[in-house]
Each structure stands twice: as structure tokens, then as C-alpha cells.
Amino acid sequence: MISPRRRNGDAAGASVRAGALTLAAVGVLxxxxxxxxxxIDVLRGTFSNPFTSPTYRHxxxxxxxxxxxxxxxxxxxxxxxxxxxxxxxxxxxLENEARPSSWTSLPAKTTDGxxxxxxxxxxxQWDQLVLGVDGAYNxxxxxxxxxxxxxxxxxxxxxxxxHTVTITSSSSMKLIDYATLRARAGYAFGQFLPYAxxxxxxxxxxxxxxxxxxxxxVQGLTVIDFGPVTQSxxxxxxxxxxxxxxxxxxxxxxxxxxxxxxxxxxxxAQVNGIRSTVNTGRIGLGVKF
Numbered sequence: 001m002i003s004p005r006r007r008n009g010d011a012a013g014a015s016v017r018a019g020a021l022t023l024a025a026v027g028v029l030x031x032x033x034x035x036x037x038x039x040i041d042v043l044r045g046t047f048s049n050p051f052t053s054p055t056y057r058h059x060x061x062x063x064x065x066x067x068x069x070x071x072x073x074x075x076x077x078x079x080x081x082x083x084x085x086x087x088x089x090x091x092x093x094l095e096n097e098a099r100p101s102s103w104t105s106l107p108a109k110t111t112d113g114x115x116x117x118x119x120x121x122x123x124x125q126w127d128q129l130v131l132g133v134d135g136a137y138n139x140x141x142x143x144x145x146x147x148x149x150x151x152x153x154x155x156x157x158x159x160x161x162x163h164t165v166t167i168t169s170s171s172s173m174k175l176i177d178y179a180t181l182r183a184r185a186g187y188a189f190g191q192f193l194p195y196a197x198x199x200x201x202x203x204x205x206x207x208x209x210x211x212x213x214x215x216x217x218v219q220g221l222t223v224i225d226f227g228p229v230t231q232s233x234x235x236x237x238x239x240x241x242x243x244x245x246x247x248x249x250x251x252x253x254x255x256x257x258x259x260x261x262x263x264x265x266x267x268x269a270q271v272n273g274i275r276s277t278v279n280t281g282r283i284g285l286g287v288k289f
Contacts, residue, residue: 058255058288059188060125063134065286067260069115071140072279073175077106077147080171080273081211084231088213093157094165100213105169106147113143113175115280121184130186130193137179138280144174144206164216168228171209173274176237178203178266180244191252201242207272208234235272242268250286260284 079102086101095101121134148170156162179202186195210233215226248262266278 058252059123059130059186059193059250061288062120062122063258063286063288064118064120065258065260065284066118067116067136067138067262067282067284069117069138069262069264069280069282071113071115071143072110073113073143073145073173074108074110074277074279075145075147075173076108076275077171077173078104078108079270080106080207080209081167081169082273084209084211084233085167085213088211088227088229088231089215093159093161094163094215097157098155098163098165100153100165100167103151103153103167105151105167105211106149106171109145109147111143111145114141115139115143115282116141117282119284119286123184125188128188130184130188130195132184132186132195133182134184134197135179135181137177139177140175143278144172146170146172159219161217161219164218166214166228168212169210171272171274172207173271173276174206175276175278176204176206178242178268178278180264180266182244186250193250193252193258194247195249196245196247198245199243201244201266201268203240203242203266203268203276205238205240205268205271205276206236207238207274208232209272209274233272238271240269240271242266256288258286258288260286 082101086095089095089100115138117136117138119134119136121132123130123132150166150168152164152166154162154164180199182197182199184195184197186193210230212228212230214228217224217226244264244266246262246264248260250258250260252258260283262282262284264280264282266280268276268278
């Protein structure tokens, strides 16, 4: 038989343990942060994943990231040796009338390379509309091209001289790196943010241009051979401006982490008479905060 004293002791012990548990629970609740609405939804069984909601509203704020891309550069060498030819034939009837310096002596070329870069930006969001601005730097690997060719034309100037003009040209262009500043507009749905952008660009190039001119002149019984004369122009780290436009999409994979896929077109102003455009397809990884 259990004595009344023992039963009373067990009851008292249970009361003490229950009181201790109650005090501990109260302490935890006092120390815990206030529950967010989504936490309450979880307890109610009505939690909604922000990635699948009609508008994922966390695109606003700063973002930074890194990107890797494959680039294609189209280079127009057509007028790259114009200045050299004009200098060789300066103050001549041939240049004044026939303008050999304006002849297209070299073809266009395309080449492929890789780009590595980083970006930083800021977004503002109104419902599903997202507007932002970002700046990016891209270092280019192996994006360079060259062309060489020659052409001959026969013509007669107003002084009665028949010219057989031969121009031999060569040029090269290498894109070292470039930076962009772009305005973006996007439409958010779920975890996706497709966008379009437009902005300005600044690129750094190394270029070379060389032209050799020969002119076989005949006037009656008089024959004169001019040249060959060569003129070259080499430029390193030449900086030029341009514009950029393109399309892309950001995909949220975590609340503060996103993947980026993008196509970008950049058109640069002439460098040493050479005009280049660059198409880049890239993927990137970014962080929002």
C-alpha cells in the first residue's frame, strides 16, 4: 500500500515539474522574435511559397554578381588605312580627284572569344514592374582579328596622267576590356524577371594599320614610278565610346540568390578607322541585399 505521504510527495513533484516546464515555455516565447505572417501561415497550413506567388516582390534593392560569356566580334576594316593612304598621297592631283584614300581596301572579319566580368546594380519595384540601373566590367580573352589585302586600279586624272595605283593594306584589332552603364526594365512573375536594357559603353582596344602605295604614272612618252611608300599607325590602350542594348532574365533560386542569362550587343565608335561590334551571350550568378 502506498502511503498518503508518498502520494502527496509525487503530486508535489509533478506540480514542480509542470511549473518548471511552464516557466521554460514562457521564457522561450519571451525570447523568440515576433512571428511573421508567413510563419503563422505555416502553422495554419496555408503557407505560400514566394517563388510561386504571382509577384515575387524581392527584386528591389542592390545586387552584385559575376558572369561568364562567349563573345563574337565583327570588325569592319574597310576604312582602316584611309588616313595612311591620304597622308602618302597628300597634295597630289590623284588624291584630290580620285581619292584613293576612300577606297575600301580590306574586308570585314569576325572572331570569337570569352568574357569574364562582374556587375553591380540597383532595382526599384512597383507591383510587377521592375526598373533598375547597373554597371558592369568585362575582361575579354582572345577577341582579336586581322585582315590584309591589296587592290589595283587604273585611271586618268585631269592633267592627262594615267595612273596604275596599287594599295596594299593590313590591319588588326584586339578588344581588351569594356565597361557598361545600363538602364533596365523588367516584368516580374513568380521567381522570374525577364528584362530589356539600353545604355552606354566604353571599350579599350589595341590596333594596327599599315598601307603601302605604288603609282605607275604614264603621260605620253613620260613614265614615272612613285613608291612603294609605306605609312603605319599603331595604337595601344585606345579608349572609345559606344552603346549597348539587349535582353536577359534573372531567376531567383534562393530568396537572395539569382541566376542570370543575357544577350548583349555593343557597338563601338571607330578606333584608328576600324569599327567593331560585339555580341555576347553570358550566364551569371548574383546576390540581392
